[in-house]
Amino acid sequence: MIAAPSETRDRKWSTRDASHLQPINAFNAMVSAEIAEMSVHSELNSAFSASWVRYGLGPVDLNFLQCAAQKTSRSIEMTSRDKKPFFEFLFAREGRILVSHHGESTIVHPGSFILLSDRYPYTLEFPDGSNCLTAHMPEDWLSTWVADPHRLIGKPLGAGDVWARPLTGLLTAVADSGLETSSVPRFVLADQFGALCSLIMNQPSADKHDSELAKRIKEGILEHHQSHMLSPSVIANEMAISTRHLHRVLSSSGTSFSSLLTSIRLERAVRLLANPMHGKVSIGEISWLCGFVDQSHFARLFKAAYGATPSQYRTQHCGKSVEH
Helix, strand or coil: CECCCCCCCCEEEEHHHCCCCCHHHHHHHHHHHHCCCCEEECCCHHHCCEEEEEEEECCEEEEEEEECCEEEEECHHHHHCCCCCEEEEEEEEECCEEEEECCEEEEECCCCEEEEECCCCEEEEECCCEEEEEEEEEHHHHHCCCCCHHHHECCEECCCCCCHHHHHHHHHHHHHHCCCCCCCCHHHHHHHHHHHHHHHHCCCCCCHHHHHHHHHHHHHHHHHCCCCCCCHHHHHHHHCCCHHHHHHHHHHCCCCHHHHHHHHHHHHHHHHHCCHHHCCCCHHHHHHHCCCCCHHHHHHHHHHHHCCCHHHHHHHHHCCCCCC
């Protein structure tokens, strides 16, 4: 790897520079060493290609990546080896990114952002190849700019937001022109980047009534999450509101009924699977107790959220595995 003279953390790399390794293996080794530990796979094998440029920006690393079609995953074991918590603020310049992270599954379209936490497993799929950025930033740094950033994990950001335009412009300028000849100090650019992140992520909350109603809706879902018949209309009737209003209130608070319900059910499953007292309870029964009707559907959602099957998770946390 080649260090630029202007900043010790600046780097440039390409699969062309690693002819001694299969391109996908070389890319896997690079991103794991320089960004965050992860596993990368591609069906292109020797035809795979990628390039990477990093600019140090105060406490933030701006990693610009171009790559052919591939799939990246980060497991529970990988998260456990981190010494310090970081966020990845992922920006899609070109190419869709299919994201499964922290109970959320979404498609990040070009021009949009998504916040990932390196504390939790995730899967990123780049079916069209990608031209993207990941801003690698310490949790404590982002928390000085954004109130409770954890509430935004796994949710798409910036689409249609007026403040996404200047942030996109800043990142595009850095990607296209670099920072080697910039007359502005890096710490000034870091503050500008943080301020623009703040404008996108610190969206005005709903009015007080809707905020209280959203809280009550969430409490209702939590109370009834075990019911296999639970639906938005059930909670709406309990709250004496229309189903349409329920969806609007949750959307205004940055979530949805299905996302909340799935997240609550998976969190309960995690607690049961990690508890040795429930070591003899079958995976199917745990699925049912948490409100899932279809065990295979539960297993798929669980693996997408936590990077392991329910039985693997149980084995890792309490050494017990009951499959049926």
